[in-house]
Amino acid sequence: MKLVMHPDRLFPADTTTRDIARRLYGQIKDLPIISPHGHTDPSWFAENKPFENPSALLLQPDHYLLRMLYSQGIPLEAMGIRRRDGGDVESDPKKIWQLFAEHYYLFRGTPTRMWLDHVFSEVFNLDEALTADTAESYYEHINSCLQQPEFLPRALFERFNIEVIATTESPLDDLRHHQAIKDSGWQGRVITAFRPDPVMDPEHDGFVSNLKQLANITGEDTQTFSGYLAALKKRREFFKSMGATSTDHGHPTAVTADLTRAESEQLFAGALKGELTPQQAELFRGQMLTEMALMSLDDGLIMQIHPGCHRNHNQSLFENFGRDKGADLPVATEYISALKPLLNKLGNDPRFNLIVFTLDETAYSRELAPLAGHYPAMKVGPAWWFHDSPEGMRRYREQITETAGFYNTVGFNDDTRAFLSIPARHDVARRMDCTFLAQLVAEHRITEEEAAEIAYDLTYRLAKQAYKL
């Protein structure tokens, strides 16, 4: 069976609309990739070593893929995922690849299938579909590619035409890989982003010890609220000096707060003792978002809030394999009341920049578009995670645009650690945006000239502007 990446893929079948979509896409498909939010490993670009093997590179780190296989009865052990207890797992990457290939049909109709086919075709130049029969030749071909210089991380970065990519690090990270990239003289722009959840969430494992480490790194007394804030401020400055232009906050809810200093100090004291109720912990996290926002007025870092995920829902899986194995699940998420304290304090301040995401699509037309369509400080982040898909993107534009327009959105985030799929993901976003715009043109709602301008903005300009890149 041929593997065909059709040049019209994702474009509508209607010929009038498809022709417009083609023309729009033709003008933006080769623009550089702006990747302002993601999870690639900076050591790849620092060390520039060959990737290990096809399974370790493409399968094992991808929680989209593990979750689907697991849902259909394939144990994580069979995919070679390390058990915390050191128990036996499959260690032969070829067997893992073969098992995956046999179940590749499960991904029909999912973005994972589109992304991987794109990687196979465009990155590795394969032209037969992945099946049980072709699995072995796939493995050998990809594996031999990975040993060649043009498949080293930096070479791929350049081939992918990435203008800038952001990784995500904890304030406790020393950013040595980012430093090594800087020192290397390589011109690829790999920046960090400041993700303080481990030192801002009192319910995070190791919150207390993380604060001690934060004290060691910064020389501040993190046992007092003022020392704690000073320490965070210092780390923000350090991250900024390493290229960061944004912070990122993955809280369970979008709750923010605007407490008095005394109230904040009292919650902080409780957090240090591990004595906060869940409600108090939520309030503390909410207050800390406001503290971060206040710091952003000075250092100019963009604030991203990614709420609404129930992490590690599957307890035994978590105990056996740890985090990020596909058992994180969306929950209904409220924004109007939750963001009010923060927006009432800073939402009208031209120095504050907030980008809000959701896993709850009902918020698009009901809450996020109305909020972003009013507050100067706030923009809506792109379709995220479970919704980073053709239909997810279609719903996003259909439900956001009429209230918030295009200019209160911020372009695309790939949000991935699957480095090789980055061009595929951006390509899907570009095609779906052109499809949406083509429909507006075909229905005489905007002109094609306007659509071309918007396509450029959505692909390139808005991300650079929103993230100050």
Added chain:
Amino acid sequence: MKLVMHPDRLFPADTTTRDIARRLYGQIKDLPIISPHGHTDPSWFAENKPFENPSALLLQPDHYLLRMLYSQGIPLEAMGIRRRDGGDVESDPKKIWQLFAEHYYLFRGTPTRMWLDHVFSEVFNLDEALTADTAESYYEHINSCLQQPEFLPRALFERFNIEVIATTESPLDDLRHHQAIKDSGWQGRVITAFRPDPVMDPEHDGFVSNLKQLANITGEDTQTFSGYLAALKKRREFFKSMGATSTDHGHPTAVTADLTRAESEQLFAGALKGELTPQQAELFRGQMLTEMALMSLDDGLIMQIHPGCHRNHNQSLFENFGRDKGADLPVATEYISALKPLLNKLGNDPRFNLIVFTLDETAYSRELAPLAGHYPAMKVGPAWWFHDSPEGMRRYREQITETAGFYNTVGFNDDTRAFLSIPARHDVARRMDCTFLAQLVAEHRITEEEAAEIAYDLTYRLAKQAYKL
């Protein structure tokens, strides 16, 4: 750049479906406008004076427009919106128009853009697009039009082919403008609607003093619950005598109640003293909906409930500029439990007529269509406010029709104070309904003959029937 209002705008690109949509639209596009719910100013029609200037007419009163501009950093002062503290604001309407024109691109993909282009093209006969370059000539052209007799309010009313329009007034309003219209002998049908929130919501600013005023107007003792009800009944009768066929209730939630007289009186006493908790205030409003419904059995006024809006979310904006400046936001809204007390009391009564709206689209298929598709008293109002848009209307029909059919809906509401955009708004609704019907025909789900009948009903008959016009 030409300003083209394409004759096929909003119709689907697929030629089969588009041809059907065209034929359906051709049969209903010239039907008179029925506008049973809106916010135009009756003094326009009473006094029939020229509108002031393009900015005062088209820009400054439009909260859709202010919210988008504000979200992109344009201060309301620059749009000439009066500050409560009397502080400086832009006073030159030409400068305001120019600023708006420079940012008109922000509205791409929004209904505001469609409405305004329609106004420019169809009302003012402009044929170039509004840009920074054409702003001045636009202003001059529109401004000179406004001085001409054919652009006076009554002339436009007639040109727009409005069969009847409802305004909205408080029970404290003396309806002098409606009286003046009656007295003038002009044949345009401008009726009022009874909006008692200021005297029914204990959390409304000035509730207590409003009740005193209500006493003065009616001669009833509004310090007792029975006097209060009697006063409301009298005002309903007065409004009815001035043409009203409906009441309108803009509560934060859809909560209704069915309390004993003693419980109601106790809440009323608390309301008079300003001592109700938020929960009690909600319960009182809920009970008053039921009281209004009971009165409607006698006077026959249709009841409209418009719930689910968080008003004045932006506190500093509210303090500086007051209400209705684009900072009202939708919230998740529950209907099944909320409406149960009212529907259990009166939902089976053929004398009771209830029209329910939502800003929370998740209620369409889950709650509103199932309720309206069962209770004889209840119908679903059209796509409202943030959802008064092509995609909003498409979702409305797709999510309502299969459970409630077409005949438990009530036609279109423009709900606007932007008088000149009324034909544009009705035209969008007519086109989107024809588009939806054309798809049903093209997919052989109904016949074209049926579709034509439904298109007529949705455009004209259902609104007249539901609002007793």
Added chain:
Amino acid sequence: MKLVMHPDRLFPADTTTRDIARRLYGQIKDLPIISPHGHTDPSWFAENKPFENPSALLLQPDHYLLRMLYSQGIPLEAMGIRRRDGGDVESDPKKIWQLFAEHYYLFRGTPTRMWLDHVFSEVFNLDEALTADTAESYYEHINSCLQQPEFLPRALFERFNIEVIATTESPLDDLRHHQAIKDSGWQGRVITAFRPDPVMDPEHDGFVSNLKQLANITGEDTQTFSGYLAALKKRREFFKSMGATSTDHGHPTAVTADLTRAESEQLFAGALKGELTPQQAELFRGQMLTEMALMSLDDGLIMQIHPGCHRNHNQSLFENFGRDKGADLPVATEYISALKPLLNKLGNDPRFNLIVFTLDETAYSRELAPLAGHYPAMKVGPAWWFHDSPEGMRRYREQITETAGFYNTVGFNDDTRAFLSIPARHDVARRMDCTFLAQLVAEHRITEEEAAEIAYDLTYRLAKQAYKL
């Protein structure tokens, strides 16, 4: 007016996509019907007597139809629905049929219209549309058909090409009709399903007396929790021996629990005394789901959860006419927290099989697809009840597939007591699945070869596999 069941009905108007849909449909349209969840009356197949008359067969038992007529002011009395007080109702089935025909236009755009037209055309070979004018000839024609042998229940079962159909019975049912079918030697496969709500829901009318009856049937002491569980286990075994492969649970919410034995016994004691608070009753039901799941590890019955319905919302209608008259309404339903206790206990167990349904479509992409796309035990049931419709099915596929794929779904359920509409309902599902797949093919997201395989799976294989048929 001709009644035309167009061969392309429900297929998209775009010719490219329609041609693909036609080809896909052509390959699966004649596959046998698998009906794993429904409410037909087993006595029909046991006794194989002629159906009574057109109104009794097609109108009076159909709550979809009653609700729409009722919403437009037609009293249930006029439809001949028996009143509990024995009050007068229409007794002439011809008059009932005429009244219905006069209001058949109300169903335009609803699935009821499609289903009935299909029945009229395909089952009764009628070729004129049902109107007031044709009502009488319709009635006579259908009535005379019903007297003929080829319209007896078993003949229709065979003509409909039903491979297997499940009915639904209470644990208190003796399954005599199923026994009679077995004994008759007829080859039609009619199986039961175990629906224990009447003996598992402490808020069910007659819970206490139902438990006494359960004791009588099983010889177990249902006044102790262990005896109660033993009794349920016995009835599950009996149902299994009569062909059951599944249990079905229609709780108000999706709440599950994982209590200690002592806690369960305490709740059970309270339930017996009728002393549980609503919260405790919910917890008890939730615990009983887990108990049922535990039993399923041994007997292998599939578990179905159908939550989120507010039953008998219209109190006076319920008092006058009883259950299932069209006054059941969906409510917002949460799954992530609700199912956690059950999924944490058994979600990873390969012996456990759970199918979850929803009336709250917001759960598709936010909760159900993510859950089913992770837990090996769980699959998502098809678009249900209010969403068993073309647009409902479209939204289902669009919102489920990208996260859960096709293989975490379970084919179609007709869920109906309207026996004659079963082929119509499956046909709508087949057409809508082919339409969805055709779009994926036309947009080059899957190959047509894959789509054909998926169409077969969705129509036939997945239902058989998920329900072990």
